[in-house]
Amino acid sequence: MRKVNIIGSGVAGLSTGCYLQMNGYETQIFEAHNLPGGVCTAWKRKGYTIDNCIHWLVGSSPSDSFYRLWNELVDMKSRKFVDSEEWMRVETPDGRYMRVFTDIDRLEQEMLEKSPSDERLIRSFTGAARRFIGFHLPVEKAPELFGPMDGLKMILGLLPFMLPLRKWVGISMQQYADKCRDPLLKRTFESMFTPKTNVLFVLMTIVWMHKKSAGFPIGGSLEFARQIEKRYLELGGKINYRSRVAKISVKNDAATGIVLASGEEHASDIVVSAADGHSTIFDMLDGRYIDAKTKSYYDSYETFPSYLLVSFGVARKLDDYPREAIVFPEKPLTTDRIPKYEGVMIRVFSFDPTMAPVGKTVITVWVLTREYEYWDNLKRTAPEQYEAEKNKIAEAVLELLEKRFGDVRSKVEMTDVCTPATFMRYTSNWKGSFEGWLWTPKIGLGGLRKTLPGLGNFYMAGHWVQPGGGLPTALKSGRDLAQIICKKDKKKFTTSGF
């Protein structure tokens, strides 16, 4: 039986492991942390659960092709998902607000009512979203294995969407927002994900929500990741937690195993890194195997930003508030020298009763920042000042919540501040990026290879090889990789499911 060592038990590592186990490989995962899921995680404080990750899970209902793939890893019928009428509400300081409905007709109506002077832009946006309702991503086969017939089939399937795909992947949300006359609509477009993301990414998200196939799994992110861990273990996989990989062993330009930070060595026939891309290429492999394209990504392409997550457990119910609101504080909450993302996201977790004791609520405030170095340095060099900065930001957020909801301060039972330093310590993601490479117009419809030039028996999976990141991407990159490995070993790729 061929042995495979997998680095990282995020969703990509677990997915790779599950599919390789289904195909008769002997795999084990080495994970630096003591939990599965990677960034798809949560933590408990004083009886409250702080959910770090999932806002929406593409493939949560059978209307999307990803559902079948998830069902190979998680018994989807046993999971409860909640969909939302509103994706988010964008509220500007002048008291105006835009409800970003998940139903495209309602969204169009809301935008036209609130920003009639931008009718042309609105209709173009919602018209494009409607057009993509019939679009289905071909998910079954790894694109790397496409033969001429697969290519032809894909082109024919994509033909009606080719022009809109090219058009919308080539414009960023910021560029689209800049065309708006109404500042509220401008803020809304800027706030749908991050301003530099291409419009196609946002349109597809709206379409998935419209089709009610982008729900939130009750129980949250860690609970969902634990389901995949369970499946992996049942398939015979082994996970070594608290096992940070320091080096990938190489002999005659082929990977032969891994070396842990403790010095322990583990040989294998194949090594897969589903961990952070930068540390894989530049630390574990000392930058010896890299081509011009991959290098250009690490030299000049944009990553998703990092973030602060400020959370409160409050002894009161907050049922009547939107699930996600983007608000613009009078003073920026971050220490960013150039505050790019002035809006912060307030999430009220009333929609999931498992997150807080009865009658109580978790509120999280997500503040995007690129100041990962500042937080990391502060934590390492001035721990007292780091704690003081955390307290300062918690206080500023609490003031914001008090103004918004009233009667919060006296009800706070739990406060938690996660900084980019926390996120990097637990997930090792480069620059504290929450989702790998930003899917910008510059990247277009391209991506990175799962291999490195000149290095045999080695592969990569996860959000550092698939721009745009996300959970379905992590799942599919692991599945695609298992197909690629099977093909190389002349094995028929098979799957099983629930």
Ligand SMILES: Cc1cc2nc3c(=O)[nH]c(=O)nc-3n(C[C@H](O)[C@H](O)[C@H](O)COP(=O)(O)OP(=O)(O)OC[C@H]3O[C@@H](n4cnc5c(N)ncnc54)[C@H](O)[C@@H]3O)c2cc1C
């Ligand atoms: C705040 C937030 C919100 C998000 N919201 C959504 C959403 O709503 N929907 C969606 O689809 N996606 C969302 N995402 C993105 C999505 O969760 C990620 O893109 C995806 O989970 C990435 O999985 P991965 O396995 O590629 O990487 P990771 O989750 O980063 O996993 C990598 C694993 O490798 C481990 N590791 C790293 N270095 C080493 C080492 N040297 N040795 C051993 N182990 C190592 C890490 O500890 C980690 O467990 C969100 C992410 C965040 C952070």
